[in-house]
Amino acid sequence: MLTAACGRLVSAPLSAVARKWLHASVSQLSADRRGKAEESPRALDPVLLEFLVCPLSKKPLRYEASTNELINEELGIAYPIIDGIPNMIPQAARMTHQHKKKEEMEQH
Known part of the structure; x- marks a missing residue:
């Protein structure tokens, strides 16, 4: 039953806002990985x-x-x-x- 519910969630079309957020997140992750070697360690809040x-x-x-x-x-x-x-x-x-x-x- 859970598998069927998960399958429906994955196959549901994404809204325009969700697509933009996902694209921005993936782009930021890629940029973070590229800059990781030259980036200094993150400081403490x-x-x-x-x-x-x-x-x-x-x-x-x-x-x-x-x-x-x-x-x-x-x-x-x-x-x-x-x-x-x-x-x-x-x-x-x-x-x-x-x-x-x-x-x-x-x-x-």
Whole structure:
């Protein structure tokens, strides 16, 4: 029954507005793919930064545009932002140099 309903939806003619939207979407997707190699990584939406906190410390994060990462200064870790989406999984974070230097000084 579901297959029959899906078949009717696919075979239904598209309205002029739907055809224009579909054409524009496909054209934009093609342009995005062509420009992907020369395009810089998508930055984080500043509004998101107001709501995001480190999943480990629950403290606010700082956005670093040069590396496109969210930085937790206290813990010395950086979360990557991939295609504009922060990867907040602790295992995906990298240690920052500042934290490493601090640990070295504490050991000596």
